[in-house]
Amino acid sequence: MPHTVEWKVRLYLFEDGRTTRARAVVDTGTTVLTGHGATRRNxxxxxxxxxxxxxxxxxxxxxxxxxxxxxxxxxxxxTGAAGPGPRPPVGWPA
Known part of the structure; x- marks a missing residue:
């Protein structure tokens, strides 16, 4: 069965002195998730x-x-699809 959806992702960047912070937000239509990242310049x-x-x-x-x-x-x-013991990674190979 065909399945097409659109997820919106927003990326926010904030710089303060030597520190940069990022916030990535994905809206799936039913769930909103937020990822965080930061870096500091030497x-x-x-x-x-x-x-x-x-x-x-x-x-x-x-x-x-x-x-x-x-x-x-x-x-x-x-869903019960995962059997006992180790299982291969989910998704397509990288």
Whole structure:
């Protein structure tokens, strides 16, 4: 059966001095999840805001992605599809 949905993801970046923080929010229509990430520039490093943005955003998206994988794994277990013992990772190979 075909299945198409649209999830909206918003990424917010906040810089304060040497610290950059990111918040990634996904709205699935039924659930809203938030991932967080941060980075801090070493005082000896040159000031390149894009690098802080990239690192903080990447970490927030990783956090959000892990939350989604954790929820999917719990949902799989709830269906009884997961057998005893170790099982292969969920989803397509990376």
């Amino acid at each position: 005082p000896a490093d040159p000031e390149v805001p894009e690098i802080g943005d990239e690192l903080a955003a990447g970490r927030a998206l990783q956090d959000l992605g892990q939350q989604l994988v954790d929820i999917a794994e719990r949902d799989i277990e709830g």
